[in-house]
Amino acid sequence: MNWEAAGAIAEIIGTFGVVISLVYLGVQIRGQTVETRLASGAEMASQLSQVYAEMSSNRSVAELWLNGLREFISLDDPEKVQFSALLNRFMRGIETAFNQHQQGRFDDQLWSGINEGLKDICRYPGLKSWWSIRGHWFCKDFNEHVLSYMKLQESPRLYDEK
Numbered sequence: 001m002n003w004e005a006a007g008a009i010a011e012i013i014g015t016f017g018v019v020i021s022l023v024y025l026g027v028q029i030r031g032q033t034v035e036t037r038l039a040s041g042a043e044m045a046s047q048l049s050q051v052y053a054e055m056s057s058n059r060s061v062a063e064l065w066l067n068g069l070r071e072f073i074s075l076d077d078p079e080k081v082q083f084s085a086l087l088n089r090f091m092r093g094i095e096t097a098f099n100q101h102q103q104g105r106f107d108d109q110l111w112s113g114i115n116e117g118l119k120d121i122c123r124y125p126g127l128k129s130w131w132s133i134r135g136h137w138f139c140k141d142f143n144e145h146v147l148s149y150m151k152l153q154e155s156p157r158l159y160d161e162k
Contacts, residue, residue: 051086069127071125092138094117120157123155127150
């Protein structure tokens with residue numbers, strides 16, 4: 001065997017090594033993407049759970065939530081501040097999930113459930129009133145997404161079904 005043949009064999013072996021390395025790297029990146037999506041879902045669930053926990057453990061907060069959703073303008077000033085803080089935290093969590101989903105970093109099934117909840121809550125007149133004042137605080141794409149749900153003509157039903 002001469003040096004040229006040995007060099008050609010070494011190049012072929014080197015090429016296979018590069019291909020194997022790239023395949024391995026692709027598998028690792030795909031695994032990290034899945035982990036990132038799972039972590040995003042867990043973080044979002046935790047953030048929204050904190051809002052729900054506050055409502056479920058404190059009757060006055062739950063009443064404020066319901067009254068604010070039904071008729072924001074009827075709240076007195078301190079209640080408007082409290083409701084705004086609670087709703088802002090809730091909507092920021094959903095906005096984060098929306099943006100993560102838009103960028104492919106949030107699981108489709110998790111987003112579907114959150115999005116259906118958003119659609120339900122957007123039917124309430126109090127949220128519509130609040131959004132008309134505060135919607136500009138949120139990113140343009142999310143604002144448009146929320147507004148599209150507010151245009152639906154269905155009656156609120158999340159808390160009002162008998």
